[in-house]
Amino acid sequence: DAGVIQSPRHEVTEMGQEVTLRCKPISGHDYLFWYRQTMMRGLELLIYFNNNVPIDDSGMPEDRFSAKMPNASFSTLKIQPSEPRDSAVYFCASSRRPGRGYYGYTFGSGTRLTVV
Amino acid sequence: QQQVKQSPQSLIVQKGGISIINCAYENTAFDYFPWYQQFPGKGPALLIAIRPDVSEKKEGRFTISFNKSAKQFSLHIMDSQPGDSATYFCAAREAGAGSYQLTFGKGTKLSVIP
Numbered sequence: 001d002a003g004v005i006q007s008p009r010h011e012v013t014e015m016g017q018e019v020t021l022r023c024k025p026i027s028g029h030d031y032l033f034w035y036r037q038t039m040m041r042g043l044e045l046l047i048y049f050n051n052n053v054p055i056d057d058s059g060m061p062e063d064r065f066s067a068k069m070p071n072a073s074f075s076t077l078k079i080q081p082s083e084p085r086d087s088a089v090y091f092c093a094s095s096r097r098p099g100r101g102y103y104g105y106t107f108g109s110g111t112r113l114t115v116v
Numbered sequence: 117q118q119q120v121k122q123s124p125q126s127l128i129v130q131k132g133g134i135s136i137i138n139c140a141y142e143n144t145a146f147d148y149f150p151w152y153q154q155f156p157g158k159g160p161a162l163l164i165a166i167r168p169d170v171s172e173k174k175e176g177r178f179t180i181s182f183n184k185s186a187k188q189f190s191l192h193i194m195d196s197q198p199g200d201s202a203t204y205f206c207a208a209r210e211a212g213a214g215s216y217q218l219t220f221g222k223g224t225k226l227s228v229i230p
Contacts, residue, residue, distance in 0.1 A: 042223055
């Protein structure tokens with residue numbers, strides 16, 4: 001299993017540009033999460049999906065952020081327009097359905113976004 | 117609103133020593149408490165987890181101690197090694213149908229010096 005795959009690993013963009021982050025979850029995982037990590041705020045949940053359906057997007061900072069999961073093997077997080085304060089590491093994580101013996105998330109390696 | 121408070125922010129321990137990281141929570145609906153380990157340039161990885169019906173769980177050199185009445189839990193790393201140097205996050209999950217999100221503490225950067 002290749003794990004959760006995120007692309008790109010690094011993204012540098014100019015303020016005002018559109019940024020798209022991509023995630024391929026582990027096959028068979030029903031849940032997909034997008035987190036943002038900064039020094040000041042730590043790991044923040046932005047949005048999560050269950051069976052490709054968005055369940056909770058209350059963590060999405062503002063309308064400039066949007067996320068989609070068109071199928072079970074692909075999700076995107078889009079920022080349009082991007083701002084310098086969006087600079088952070090964005091993680092995607094996936095998980096199986098909660099059960100008696102397994103509740104862990106598997107995280108991808110993250111996308112480091114720098115908006116200049 | 118910080119639902120899981122983690123301390124200390126950073127920790128320096130000598131090789132062979134015991135590293136202790138503490139977390140506290142307020143939400144009594146939390147029913148699952150994992151710890152994640154993150155190395156630079158990598159995503160967090162599940163290290164060990166505990167349910168509130170037990171007071172301690174041990175896996176190798178890593179032990180979680182859980183105090184339900186005090187709403188606190190801690191990670192102990194015995195015989196700390198330089199390879200344990202990483203950032204550690206505690207987390208908690210709220211029980212309930214349809215609720216499957218983890219709330220993370222802000223992390224503790226552990227440095228184990230030779």
